[in-house]
Amino acid sequence: MRCDLCGAMIPAGSEIHSLVADSASVHGHDPSLDGSRILTACSVGHLADLQHNYRQKPFIxxxxxxxxxxxxxxxxxxxxxxxxxxxxxxxxxxxxxxxxxxxxxxxxxxxxxxxxxxxxxxxx
Ligand SMILES: [Zn+2]
CATH class of the missing domain: 1.10.10 (Arc Repressor Mutant, subunit A)
Incomplete structure (x- = not known):
């Protein structure tokens, strides 16, 4: 899997994930996940940057x-x-x-x- 921020390949098992609100994201099979996006990052720092970016984005x-x-x-x-x-x-x-x-x-x-x-x- 690749980091959503820097695109680096992450060795299996060391990815860090987080769920953020994203009004542009819908899931075909699980409507309860609509409006949220799963982030994948290579490090705690990159996950924090990604979370920050999504929190700046208005939820419409x-x-x-x-x-x-x-x-x-x-x-x-x-x-x-x-x-x-x-x-x-x-x-x-x-x-x-x-x-x-x-x-x-x-x-x-x-x-x-x-x-x-x-x-x-x-x-x-
Ligand atoms: Zn990264």
Whole structure:
């Protein structure tokens, strides 16, 4: 496994993990983990830096809802009506509307935020 901060390969068994709030993160199989992200770091110092970065990032409910909707729609390529979408995501109609509005405002031209760089760290 690689460090989420520096990208260094971590010997098996010595990774350090932590759970942080992240409204951009949804899990397909365990909705109770939606809105949280598992961090992996090579050292206590890098884990602290990663935790700091995520704590600076605002938690946006509409972003989390938009991610849940995107995930549900990926699983239903033929499309879903709003009530079907509500059933698939556990959101209500108002939350779905807010998520779609949020996405229109924030994701029109920008790409999804890229994960931290994970180039091999053996080139200095
Ligand atoms: Zn590291």
């Amino acid at each position: 409910n509409a972003e989390l809802w938009a991610s849940k909707i995107a995930l549900a729609l990926q699983q239903h390529p033929d499309g879903l009506s709003t009530p079907q979408l509500a059933a698939a995501t556990g959101l209500n109609t108002l939350q779905i509307e807010r998520a779609i509005d949020w996405q229109r405002e924030h994701r029109q031209s920008e790409h999804d935020p890229a994960p931290p760089p994970t180039q091999p760290a053996d080139r200095e």
